[in-house]
Amino acid sequence: MSIGKDEKPIxxxxxxxxxxxxxxxxxxxxxxxxxxxxxxxxPVNKAMHFITYSTxxxxxxxxxxxxxxxxxxxxxxxxxxxLGGPDDKPExxxxxxxxxxxxxxxxxxxxxxxLIEPISYLQAPPFWLQPxxxxxxxxxxxxxxxxxxxxxxxxxAVPAVAFAYMYYVRKKPYLYPSYACRGVxxxxxxxxxxxxxxxxxxxxxxxxxxTSLGFVIPMLSxxxxxxxxxxxxxxxxxxxxVLFSCIYTWxxxxxxxxxxxxxxxxxxxxxxxxxxxxxxxxxxxxxxxLFSDNIGVLLQNFMRMSFYTxxxxxxxxxxxxxxxxxxxxxAWAIYVGLFAARISKGRTxxxxxxxxIFSATAGCMLFYLIFGSYQVDAIMNHGAKxxxxxxxxxxxxxxxxxxNSLPLHQVVIPFFIFVMAISQAxxxxxxxxTMANMACFEVKDGVEPPKWIRLxxxxxxxxxxxxxxxxxxxxxxxxxxxxxxVPVLFLLIILAISTVKWLREDFGFAQPMTTDKYDNESVDxxxxxxxxxx
Numbered sequence: 307m308s309i310g311k312d313e314k315p316i317x318x319x320x321x322x323x324x325x326x327x328x329x330x331x332x333x334x335x336x337x338x339x340x341x342x343x344x345x346x347x348x349p350v351n352k353a354m355h356f357i358t359y360s361t362x363x364x365x366x367x368x369x370x371x372x373x374x375x376x377x378x379x380x381x382x383x384x385x386x387x388x389l390g391g392p393d394d395k396p397e398x399x400x401x402x403x404x405x406x407x408x409x410x411x412x413x414x415x416x417x418x419x420x421l422i423e424p425i426s427y428l429q430a431p432p433f434w435l436q437p438x439x440x441x442x443x444x445x446x447x448x449x450x451x452x453x454x455x456x457x458x459x460x461x462x463a464v465p466a467v468a469f470a471y472m473y474y475v476r477k478k479p480y481l482y483p484s485y486a487c488r489g490v491x492x493x494x495x496x497x498x499x500x501x502x503x504x505x506x507x508x509x510x511x512x513x514x515x516x517t518s519l520g521f522v523i524p525m526l527s528x529x530x531x532x533x534x535x536x537x538x539x540x541x542x543x544x545x546x547x548v549l550f551s552c553i554y555t556w557x558x559x560x561x562x563x564x565x566x567x568x569x570x571x572x573x574x575x576x577x578x579x580x581x582x583x584x585x586x587x588x589x590x591x592x593x594x595x596l597f598s599d600n601i602g603v604l605l606q607n608f609m610r611m612s613f614y615t616x617x618x619x620x621x622x623x624x625x626x627x628x629x630x631x632x633x634x635x636x637a638w639a640i641y642v643g644l645f646a647a648r649i650s651k652g653r654t655x656x657x658x659x660x661x662x663i664f665s666a667t668a669g670c671m672l673f674y675l676i677f678g679s680y681q682v683d684a685i686m687n688h689g690a691k692x693x694x695x696x697x698x699x700x701x702x703x704x705x706x707x708x709x710n711s712l713p714l715h716q717v718v719i720p721f722f723i724f725v726m727a728i729s730q731a732x733x734x735x736x737x738x739x740t741m742a743n744m745a746c747f748e749v750k751d752g753v754e755p756p757k758w759i760r761l762x763x764x765x766x767x768x769x770x771x772x773x774x775x776x777x778x779x780x781x782x783x784x785x786x787x788x789x790x791x792v793p794v795l796f797l798l799i800i801l802a803i804s805t806v807k808w809l810r811e812d813f814g815f816a817q818p819m820t821t822d823k824y825d826n827e828s829v830d831x832x833x834x835x836x837x838x839x840x
Contacts, residue, residue, distance in 0.1 A: 317756040318746035324482070325745040325759070327505040332512050332766055336773040357792070358625040358633075362615045365632040368795050370612050372460035375802050376659050379467065384809045385656035389647075390474040396652035404661060405574040406649055406736070408669045411462055411642045413733030414726040415518040416454060418525050420673035421708055422701045423450040424681050429693040432614070432623045438685070438693075446682050447600035447674045452611050453631040454670040456663055461635045461798065463662040465643025468801040470650050470658060471808060482744040483507045483640055483797060489804025506793045507640045508741050512763075514637030514791070515737045516770035521701070522730050523547050523771060526723060528702030529709060533719050538702075543775055550727055551768045573732050576725045580718075585676050587713050592687070593679035597671075636791035639798060644740045681708065738764040 379385065388394070396403065424446040431442035432449065468486045472478050478485060484500030494500065527546040531538035585593065604611075614624045650658050681704075684690035696704050709719050741763040742755035 328508040380659040409732035414730035420677040424678040448604040462642040466646035469647035489807040511641040519771040520774040633791040
């Protein structure tokens with residue numbers, strides 16, 4: 307069912323138990339942060355240390371397992387299964403599809419870390435290397451690309467395949483995680499266990515997106531304050547947060563095609579402009595040379611980096627970086643998976659996986675190639691004291707230095723602020739839209755969640771972000787992701803098992819050639835589908 311240009315949109319019914327449990331849980335988690343700001347810091351730091359050091363191996367095994375599972379799925383007998391009926395066409399052009407997926411899964415946080423991570427890896431490198439040594443420089447981009455590359459997007463692709471298969475092949479209009487777990491937990495998904503799963507995932511999504519905004523809002527605030535010559539205090543940060551919220555609330559109000567798709571296209575074009583500008587005015591030859599060297603180091607050390615825990619010397623490097631990143635991605639995984647599934651009608655399982663793993667990774671590589679190499683050149687070849695700025699003034703001050711070092715910075719800075727706001731707004735819109743889908747009952751093709759609930763979740767993201775900003779500190783922001791991602795570790799495994807079970811029930815062990823038999827919406831149960839395939 308599609309909505310014509312002059313037709314009134316059709317809205318889904320709200321699933322009140324899931325909605326209200328999620329709301330209460332978010333208030334319980336983030337409300338105390340706003341009330342007991344100073345008292346929250348010490349328990350937060352202790353909890354972060356305990357979780358990352360005691361479960362580091364678990365995060366790494368699950369994330370690497372996602373890569374193995376997706377390789378088997380994409381290149382195996384089920385890779386050519388179409389996500390939809392035989393006559394279903396993709397809703398979006400390939401460019402818009404990739405743009406929405408990339409922006410929804412990265413946002414302005416990618417820009418922040420592409421400028422910050424290389425500095426951190428130079429001054430505190432992995433594998434016991436000497437700080438600011440040539441050997442440390444060989445990992446300065448490699449680790450950033452590793453954290454934003456294949457493994458990260460693999461955690462998104464596992465739920466994306468599960469939800470897309472359920473929605474477009476099995477014709478089940480239930481865009482919430484509990485239903486996708488039916489292959490393992492059966493009818494339990496219809497009761498309170500299923501509602502609890504959905505509520506936990508929504509809280510995790512709020513935590514994951516608030517974590518991203520916890521980095522991005524201070525960055526936009528610092529750059530804007532320096533540009534206008536005013537103090538970057540908490541009041542100004544809140545003003546920036548409110549203005550930014552207006553942008554993503556507008557887009558969220560206009561829905562998937564009217565707001566999010568347009569923002570994604572605009573963001574990609576504007577991003578290419580600023581990347582191209584820095585590539586031209588920066589040390590272009592050095593950028594490509596360093597990037598090539600780091601790609602070689604990444605490929606050579608990929609397995610080592612994937613399972614690095616450093617249990618003897620306890621440097622904390624894998625816990626502070628890799629474990630945090632894997633937790634952050636898992637906090638986003640269900641949201642990005644649901645969103646990617648919603649926009650992937652008419653694609654095959656193989657094309658969905660390949661684009662999420664390789665196209666999105668290539669986009670992330672561009673930022674490290676250009677922004678990351680620029681920072682390494684400034685430190686290693688020109689003696690810039692960026693490590694001292696990072697230590698004394700924080701990440702936003704480093705990004706402000708970067709922008710002011712560029713030619714025509716008076717023009718570049720406001721353009722950069724605008725692009726970053728649009729970039730992050732696209733991700734927040736996608737998250738609000740996805741959470742609204744999860745808090746509704748049936749969201750059939752062409753049906754959207756009510757506007758008020760989309761606006762509500764946009765407001766909840768604002769509330770959670772303000773809570774993190776008031777408490778302050780990197781540990782608080784990181785813990786927000788880690789805590790809310792723990793349940794998703796096990797949920798990802800359940801989704802993978804459900805997907806395999808469905809595929810084998812529907813196609814057995816034969817090479818599937820078509821999905822015609824699923825173009826019948828009267829097939830309501832797994833048993834009926836299995837019987838039809840026989």
